[in-house]
Amino acid sequence: MSSPQIVWLRRDLRMADQPAIHAAAKAGPVIPVYVLDDERAGDHAYGGASKVWLHHSLDNLGRSLGSRRSQIVLRKGDAPQVLAAVAHEVGAGCIHAIRHYEPWWKEAEDELKDALGDACKLRLYDGNYLLPPGSVTTGSGDPYKIYTPFSKAMLEVMPPRDVISEPETISSPDSWPESDELADWNLLPTKPDWAGGIRDFWEFGEAAAHERLEWWTDEVADYDEGRNLPSQDITSRLSPHLHWGEISPAQVWHKLKDKRSQGWQTFAKEIIWRDYAQNVIDQFPDYPRESYRDYDERTLWRNPNAGHLIEQDLECWQRGMTGYPIVDAGMRQLWQTGWIHNRVRMICASFLVKHLLIDWRHGEQWYWDCLVDADYGNNGVNWQWISGTGVDSNMFSRIMAPLSQSEKFDAADYIRTYVPELADLDDDCIHDPPDAQRGEYPAKMIGHREARERALEAYRASKP
Template identity: 60%
Template sequence: MTQPVILWFRRDLRLADQKALTAAAGSGSPVIPVYILDDETPKHRKMGGASRWWLHHSLASLDDDLKKAGSRLLLRHGKSEEVLASLVNETGASAIHCIRHYEPWWRNAEKAVAKALPADCAFYCHDGNYLLPPGSVTAGSGGQYKIYTPFMRALWQHMPPSDPLPAPKNIPAPQNWPKSETIADWNLLPTRPDWAGGMRDMWKPGEAGAKARLEAFADKARHYDEKRNLPSVAGSSFLSPHLHFGEISPATCWHRTMSAGGSVDVFLKELIWRDYAQNVICQFPEYGSKNARDTFDKMPWRDLDDPAVKADFVAWTKGQTGYPIVDAGMRQLWTTGWMHNRVRMIAASFLIKHLLIDWRAGEQWFWDTLVDADYGSNAVNWQWTAGSGVDSNMFVRIMAPLSQSEKFDAARYIREWVPELSDLREPYIHDPEEHGVRPKAYPRKLIGHKQARERALAAFSETKD
């Protein structure tokens, strides 16, 4: 009998434009697709609650798609290298195929897998989660880019990416399937309480859901720059969780939208930003927990062990800050697992500069509550906002959330997510306390903008020698 090969899925849960699958199916050997729930390798970076909800439904969708191609999805849990080595011994597999990942724990896992396998089992890592392999776009000196704009310009010279590969119509199956766990065994879904109702209403995880999102966005892509900053308008692509879980490839998104005209290039540059974030974490693996600028190690953040500071942080997480645009965003996040990109910046800036709370506390909250909680993008975005990143906004540029709310016409967005304010007209809804129309059910501001700005600047001045 022909020895089987193993297809190791991680954040690449699709059949189309899946180079590891194409190689495995094209080998002529039976293919054993497997997903391993590995909470040991990432340690404190294991998936948060919202991501686990998404994973449950994405794996169920992937299994259905595999069955249509004559295959199925094997489920195991444990440390990746141990599970894969055991599976090779069980099946006599001659090779393992996977898509290469760049988070530090997955890079370590790939090295561990290579060492754990018997000598007669090959291990192939393919590229395919990004437009180009991170690290492959280099400056004239041969070094890695740290700043986004020159990185974007250099990568753009290689676009468009290669044409996406079609999904195989048939995936050869082994004569005997190894034992599999069930998705229900993993308890990925919330039960007591079930807080995922808003996510079920908004999202359809899986490759079919990703394709539907792309098709819905493709007709709007030409207007992306005009609408993406308006929270009250559905101008976003809503592709971020699908891209994060690899249910669709960035090459597929690029080719489907690149001819849309208008301001589609702004969207394409957002795809490049994903590549840039991976480029950064390849150079700085601890970017999610360590300031890129040493100056910020001296920053006198307010202490979360102080009950008053903890109360401010909890108010931020619950959307009870007294700043309507911030509160709308945080409530949208809790309900749907997603937040509008412009509002993410406003909410992050508020935590860092108005509340003077370490950016890492916010990054961890987003890690647990976002369905698109991507290590590279999340860390790069938080450090950009804080001013601590290799390429970042200056700390002294303190975003004014109340004026941002009015500038980007967020009234309808606020009415949707902060129902206590739904009866207020513009401009009062953006700052009801200032206009003297704050409903009793809505909290007072945790701190005034002027006071917060002065406190933040004073704190930052302490970082200077």
């Protein structure tokens, strides 16, 4: 019998269009291994919401493998050391894995090659993005830094590679290495169990991802306008499935590529944005931690670590108690469901960095902990875009007006869902309730005009 083949699983938790599983299944008995390496990512170790999704996604993939008389070997610890030890234990001939571009995973891949030596090979495959980062370049051969020309170049070479089918057979080894029990990892909250809203809002796993895509094929035509309407929520909600690799962007693209609607064209560019974000962190590994543009951070930002009142402002934003209904609805949706509607996600982020003048990194970290689709590249690139500090970003002076945005995009029912203390207000006043009708709902932390003037003054002072 051929030597065992290890599949190193990370954010690629699917059977179909999974190049590492496909290659391993052709080469010999397959041992899928997932290593929970909490230390390597530092301040970007999985947040609470991500752990909830990870638990359910691993459980679903384990059931799928179980139906084939296979399983996932679960281990905790330093990923390269654990994988090298398992490879030595089972006499593996090769470890197969899909490439990841977070800096800690790129470092781990290099360390694993060294740890394996000549005894076992490491083979890396592309599969989590439309194209490998760095493969689409400018005329001079340099990687793109700006989204629009990157997107145009990507569209010129689409569609992506063909989808790889699920292996027809997966052989198991004669004996399995020991595995942790998923429940013993305590990824799910218990005291208290705050994840009920996440469980109610989502279905997890590969099958759920494809069910969502099937639904989306009939809805995508309305996406161009519908994506801005939180009360209707005409969005795919595929982002966590894509992030965790329960479905691949190639599968999504091929399913929708024959659509001719403006909605599909807009959605296609958002799939390309995922690739763009990976290209950015491939060039600038610390991008979600460090501003790209030069400015005086001490002048621009109010630091929550430097004053009790500023810390309170950050906490009011986190809890959805700013006095701006559309912002508070978004922040409460985030806490309850692990997700925010895309238009509202931008409004909430803009409010933090421009109305409250709080450093975008505090927002990045909160979203990282609370989002089920928290992605190192996407999250960092989006925050630097909204804060005006990124390599390609919105101008800082463009300050979103949450009250007019709420009315323009008809967010009344969305507000009623997530800010129930305002549920009895009519559409005319729910976006900006008069003081007499707010009841226990808080007053605005700061007026929009005052916030705008303060932000522009701080921005002018921060410029070199």
